Amino acid sequence: MKSFALLFLVAICGMGGLGQKLKPKKRSNGEEVNFRTKTKDVCTMSVSGDEEMKLRIECKSQGMSYWCEFTGKPSVCRAFRNNPKLYWNQIAVELRKLPHACESTQVLKTTMCQKAPTEALMKKTAAGMEPEDIANEDKSVQKTSTSMRGAGKSSVKKIGKPPMLPLIKPTQQGRGSENETEAMKLAREHCWESLHGFCSYIIGIFRG
Numbered sequence: 001m002k003s004f005a006l007l008f009l010v011a012i013c014g015m016g017g018l019g020q021k022l023k024p025k026k027r028s029n030g031e032e033v034n035f036r037t038k039t040k041d042v043c044t045m046s047v048s049g050d051e052e053m054k055l056r057i058e059c060k061s062q063g064m065s066y067w068c069e070f071t072g073k074p075s076v077c078r079a080f081r082n083n084p085k086l087y088w089n090q091i092a093v094e095l096r097k098l099p100h101a102c103e104s105t106q107v108l109k110t111t112m113c114q115k116a117p118t119e120a121l122m123k124k125t126a127a128g129m130e131p132e133d134i135a136n137e138d139k140s141v142q143k144t145s146t147s148m149r150g151a152g153k154s155s156v157k158k159i160g161k162p163p164m165l166p167l168i169k170p171t172q173q174g175r176g177s178e179n180e181t182e183a184m185k186l187a188r189e190h191c192w193e194s195l196h197g198f199c200s201y202i203i204g205i206f207r208g
Contacts, residue, residue, distance in 0.1 A: 031046070032045065033089070033092045035092045037099060037100065037101050038097060038099045042059065042061070043057055052071060052072070053122075054071050055070040055122055057070075064131050065129070068102035068128075070125065072123055073119045076116060076117055077112070077113035077116035079112040086112065087110055090111060095108075103127075107121050107122065183204040187200035187203060
């Protein structure tokens with residue numbers, strides 16, 4: 001009975017040790033770190049990747065935003081594998097000492113990985129900047145809409161004026177029709193009914 005109890009305890013302890021072995025290590029991948037530079041730029045640092053990691057920094061400073069990316073393999077450093085969160089905190093501390101998080105350095109170094117191979121260093125691979133202010137963009141949009149409204153009003157005024165039509169003088173055709181009417185009247189007064197057409201034709205020739 002005692003031997004059975006001992007075996008049961010050994011089995012429980014073995015399962016507990018196995019659970020501890022299978023427990024995943026804490027990782028800093030995906031976490032964001034907020035910091036301010038020496039010139040009070042508000043920045044955010046995020047990390048992604050496994051063996052080759054990418055560090056992205058985004059900052060805002062007085063109506064201007066800029067960003068940059070660093071890549072490297074800090075996992076070759078033993079100190080990083082033991083405590084990756086401390087590694088990225090040291091990176092953030094170094095960035096706080098810089099006046100500009102993206103222009104002031106090309107390589108990010110830490111004290112805990114000074115003796116690590118060069119491939120462990122985080123080197124800058126890309127950078128960008130957006131100097132245009134959002135308020136200036138809104139003002140330009142308002143100016144554009146105002147100018148378009150003014151152009152619309154001027155075009156409406158030009159189209160609204162009706163064109164002046166020239167006066168049409170009576171043509172000779174109108175006068176000819178008056179002569180034919182008078183000729184027909186005379187033909188009815190002086191000719192037989194059957195000859196009205198012929199008489200009006202002759203009278204029209206003499207009057208025309």
